[in-house]
Amino acid sequence: MKRRNFIKKAALSSLATIVGADIVFGNMLPSGYELLALQDSDPFKMFGKDKEMVVLNDRPWNMEAKAHLLNENITSNKYMFIRNNGKIPENIDVNTWKILFDGESVKTPKTYTIQELKEKFSHHTYQLTLECGGNGRSEFNPPAKGNQWTIGAVSCATWTGVRLKDVLDDVGVENDAVYIGYHAADTHLSGDPKKEPISRGVPMAKAYQEETILAFQMNGKDIPLAHGYPLRLIAGGWPASASGKWVDGISVRNKVHDGTKMTGTAYRVPCKPVAPGEKVKDEDMCIIESMPVKSLITYPKSGALIKEGDKLKINGHAWAGELAVAKMEYSIDFGSSWTACSLEQPVNRLAWQQFSAEISFPEKGYYEIWAKATDDQGVSQPMILPGWNPKGYLNNACHRIAIKVQ
Ligand SMILES: Nc1nc2c(c(=O)[nH]1)N[C@H]1C(S)=C(S)[C@@H](COP(=O)(O)O)O[C@H]1N2
Ligand SMILES: [Mo]
Numbered sequence: 001m002k003r004r005n006f007i008k009k010a011a012l013s014s015l016a017t018i019v020g021a022d023i024v025f026g027n028m029l030p031s032g033y034e035l036l037a038l039q040d041s042d043p044f045k046m047f048g049k050d051k052e053m054v055v056l057n058d059r060p061w062n063m064e065a066k067a068h069l070l071n072e073n074i075t076s077n078k079y080m081f082i083r084n085n086g087k088i089p090e091n092i093d094v095n096t097w098k099i100l101f102d103g104e105s106v107k108t109p110k111t112y113t114i115q116e117l118k119e120k121f122s123h124h125t126y127q128l129t130l131e132c133g134g135n136g137r138s139e140f141n142p143p144a145k146g147n148q149w150t151i152g153a154v155s156c157a158t159w160t161g162v163r164l165k166d167v168l169d170d171v172g173v174e175n176d177a178v179y180i181g182y183h184a185a186d187t188h189l190s191g192d193p194k195k196e197p198i199s200r201g202v203p204m205a206k207a208y209q210e211e212t213i214l215a216f217q218m219n220g221k222d223i224p225l226a227h228g229y230p231l232r233l234i235a236g237g238w239p240a241s242a243s244g245k246w247v248d249g250i251s252v253r254n255k256v257h258d259g260t261k262m263t264g265t266a267y268r269v270p271c272k273p274v275a276p277g278e279k280v281k282d283e284d285m286c287i288i289e290s291m292p293v294k295s296l297i298t299y300p301k302s303g304a305l306i307k308e309g310d311k312l313k314i315n316g317h318a319w320a321g322e323l324a325v326a327k328m329e330y331s332i333d334f335g336s337s338w339t340a341c342s343l344e345q346p347v348n349r350l351a352w353q354q355f356s357a358e359i360s361f362p363e364k365g366y367y368e369i370w371a372k373a374t375d376d377q378g379v380s381q382p383m384i385l386p387g388w389n390p391k392g393y394l395n396n397a398c399h400r401i402a403i404k405v406q
Helices: 009-019 043-047 114-120 164-171
Strands: 054-058 061-064 098-102 110-113 123-131 154-163 179-184 201-203 213-218 232-234 247-253 268-270 285-287 294-299 304-306 312-319 325-331 353-359 365-375 399-405
Touching: 043 061, 098 164, 110 114, 110 164, 114 154, 114 213, 123 213, 123 232, 154 164, 154 232, 154 312, 164 213, 164 247, 232 247, 294 365, 294 399, 312 325, 312 365, 312 399, 325 353, 353 365
Parallel strands: 098 247, 304 399
Antiparallel strands: 054 061, 098 110, 123 154, 154 213, 179 201, 179 247, 213 232, 268 285, 294 312, 312 353, 325 365, 365 399
16 A cells, blocks of 8 residues: 655644644645645735735735835835745755756855855855835836835845855855856746746856855844745845745856746836837846845834924835945935935945935925935936836835925
8 A cells, every 4th residue: 555645744844833823634745745835825914914014916926015014224024015936845954945056157066054054164154135126116107017016016125144255265166257146946827846936146246245145044043935945145236026935956157048038028118218118129238236225214103193393204215226325315305405314324335225314394295205316426316217128127216205384
C-alpha cells in the first residue's frame, strides 16, 4: 500500500502563523493540500494588515496604504503595501531554504542556506525606502493597465541581513559581470512551473552598494510572509520591483538581466518624452533606475477641521531614490507661494526623511496644503502629473491634503 505523504512539521507551523490559529489535526493534512482558509480568507487577517488598508486586487494580492496610515517613521507591517505578481509560496521551510548563485559571470555556482549566510557574513541593518514604480499610476490619462495605485505603494521599514556584495565576493564574480537578476519561489498565476512571475535585478554598481542586502529580518523580526519570508533582496531607492521577495537565486549576468518584467514596457519608460497615448517601440524604452524625488503629508488626515486662529502642525516623509532630499516646502495657495518646512537628515542613505511645519491660516475657509520636495541635485517634484508613459510609472506629483478652517 502506498503511504500518504503528510505535510511537514515546519510547513505546518508556517501555515498556522498565516491562519493565526493552531491547525487541529494538521498532521493529518496531505501535502500540497490547500487550506480553505487560505483560498478564501480575510486578507487583513491573513497578512496582518490594518482594516483601513485598501485591497486593489486579490489575484494576485495587492494592497496599498492611505497617506495618514504611513505616519510612522518606520513603517510597520500592518501599514506596508503588498505588491505581488504571482502566488505567494507555500510550505516554506526556513531550515532547508537555499539560495543559488549562478549565471554567466560566476566562476562556479554556489548555494547557501540561510544559516550559512547568517554565520559567514556580517549583519547590517538599514532603514530603506521601497516604492513601487507604479505608485500614483491611477492618475495617468490615457490610463495605464495594472493595479491602480494612488499614493500608498511606498514603505520604509528597517531591514536586516547580509550585504549582497560580501556574498558575491565569496562566490567569485568574473570581470565581465554586468547585472544581477533574482529568482524567487512565488509561482506564476497560470500555474505553469516554468514561468517566473517576476525576475528583475540591478546593475553591478547597485548590487555592490553597501545598503544592498539579502535580508532575513524586517523591523527586527522574521520578514512577514507577504513581504518575502524567509529571504529578500533589498535594493532601496530603486523601483521596489528590484527587491525580490522569497529569493532563492541570484544570477550574475554578463549582459543586462532579461528575466520576466525586465523587457518591453515593464518597469521601463520612454527614453525620450512622448505624447500621452503614443505607441513606443520596445527599443525606445529605458529601464527605470533610481526613483524620483517625492513626498507625502501623513499628518493630518485629509479633511481635517481646524479652529480659526489655531496653528496646524503637519508632518510627513520625503525621499529621492539614490539621492537625498535637500529642501521641503509647503503651499496653502495652490503653489503660488512656498514656505520652508523643517527637514531631518535620513537615518542612513536611502531612508526617507521626516519633515514638519506649523501652518497659520489667514482666514476661515477651505485650503489645500501642498507639499514639495527638492533633491540634492536641485530637482523638485512637479505640481501636476509628470510625463505620460505607457505603464503609468514614476508619478511623483506633489501630494496635497484638504483642510477647513472654521
Ligand atoms: N518574488 C517577488 N518579488 C517581488 C514581487 C513579486 O511579485 N515577486 N513584486 C515586486 C514589486 S513590483 C514590488 S513593488 C515589491 C513590493 O514589495 P512589498 O509587497 O513587500 O511591499 O516587491 C517586488 N518583489
Ligand atoms: Mo512594483
